[in-house]
Amino acid sequence: MRLIQILLIAILLQSCTAPDKKINGVSYVAHRDSITQKNIDPLLNINANYAAIMPFAMVKDLAHPEVNYDxxxxxxxxxxxxxxxxxxxxKKxxxxxxxxxxLWVWKGEFTGLLEMKTEADWLTFEKxxxxxxxxxxxxxxxxNTEIFCIGTELEKFVAARPEYWSKLIKDIRKIYKGKLTYAANWNEFEKTPFWEQLDYIGIDAYFPVSDSKTPTVExxxxxxxxxxxxIKQFADKYNKPILFTEFGYRSxxxxxxxxxxxxxxxxxxxxEAQVNTxxxxxxxxxxxDWFAGGFVWKWFINHEKVGGIDNNRFTPQNKPAETLIKEHYKVN
Incomplete structure (x- = not known):
């Protein structure tokens, strides 16, 4: 009887536990310099609890079979x-x-179009x-990084070589013991074949939601x-939380x-359009409860020199959207 009582108390306590805090993140743009406390303080100011660190490898063109990094x-x-x-x-x-x-393709071409022309090139590219x-x-x-993202917006690569990706995930698991995701583009995630092998369904959430010049919240x-x-159907289908590996809007x-x-x-x-969206x-x-959180696109380390009210790019820095994010991240 006492064992039953203990189990019931444990279940009750578990049911009363508040859900884990959302991932309130920023996409932290790599810079030529190391970072210092000065570069971290603006993140603390907006109550961010996560940052996506984004090292790049270079590819010469959309059919070039070599990835060069470091x-x-x-x-x-x-x-x-x-x-x-x-x-x-x-972490400090x-x-x-x-x-x-x-990956960065020369001249900024879209990585989703990367596609090799021969089997030999595919094998080199995979290697x-x-x-x-x-x-x-x-x-x-x-x-001890909490989440590792195995790729970003590589639609044609994923579609052409699904067996490779399945093996890659297994190879990553041999090295890294944390949580895995993949950053599928907003119109790619429904076709991505390996969600069952990952911990989060990652989506770069650039979904079109309004044709208005200044869209309202409604x-x-x-x-x-x-x-x-x-999106919820996918969370239910795979019993995995959704993570917006990127989200954001231009001003x-x-x-x-x-x-x-x-x-x-x-x-x-x-x-106003950036704030409302x-x-x-x-x-x-x-x-x-099926949504884990996300990473706003994008955040630069030299906070005082970027963004501002005359800037129409993605960063919310030194714009009204920054205040919105700060207030939202504080309570969620």
């Missing part, structure tokens, strides 16, 4: 040594990390990509209904129409 000419934050320094400095401030090694990813899996393990919430239903007109747009037009700053995303997802 080169002497790369910025410090893109290297193995830099990744470790960033993560360890964040109780900020957790997701290590998210990524060099594995070397890159496994090197940073070791960094993640050595630094318009965006309405635009999220269909997408949200599909520009029509910010929610094609949120992935990165063209360099300098006009049409719209700070971000607020709607928070309202749509952050209270859901």
């Amino acid at each position: 080169a002497e000419r790369q910025w410090f934050g893109e290297t193995i040594t830099g990744g470790k320094q960033y993560i360890n400095t964040l 401030n109780n900020i957790n990390a997701m290590l998210k090694p990524q 060099t990509y594995s070397k890159f990813i496994l090197a940073f899996a070791q960094v993640a393990e050595d630094t 318009e965006c919430l309405k635009g999220w209904i269909k997408h949200k239903a599909t 520009i007109d029509y910010a929610a129409k094609a949120p992935w747009t990165v063209d360099r037009i300098e006009e049409n700053v719209n700070l 971000t607020k709607a995303l928070f309202e749509a997802f952050w209270k859901e």
Whole structure:
């Protein structure tokens, strides 16, 4: 009888335990320099509890079979040594990390279109990509990094070589003992074949949710209904939490129409559009128990020199959206 009572008390206590705090993260852009406390304080100010560290490897073009990383000419934050320094400095401030090694194709071409022309090239590409990813899996393990992202927006690579990805995940697990995800583009995640092998369903959440010049929160919430239903279906299907490996909007007109747009037009700053779209995303997802949180795109280390009210790029820094994020992260 006493054993039953103890079990009942344990169940009751467990049911009363508050859910884990959401991942309130930023995508922390690599820099030529190491980071110091000065670079961390703005993250603490917005109540961030996670940062995505993003070292890069270089690929010459969309069909080039070699991945080059940790080169002497790369910025410090893109290297193995830099990744470790960033993560360890964040951890001293109780900020957790997701290590998210990524590919950069010459001239900024979209990584989702990477596709080799021959079997020999595929094998070379796989070999060099594995070397890159496994090197940073070791960094993640050595630094006790909480989450490791095995790839970002590699739709054609994933579609063409699913067996490779399954083996890669197994190889990563031999090195790294933490949680794994993959950052699928918003229109890619439904086709990604290996969610069962990962811990989070990762989505770069650039879903179109409004065609308005200055979308309202209500318009965006309405635009999220269909997408949200599909996302929840995946959480239920795989019994995995959803993680927005990237989310965010530019401070520009029509910010929610094609949120992935990165063209360099300098006009049409719209700070209200960035606030409303971000607020709607928070309202749509952050209270859901199947949603783990996410990483706002993007955050630069030299806080005082970036963003601002004349800037129409993604960063919320020194804009009204920064205040919104600070208030939201404080209570969630």
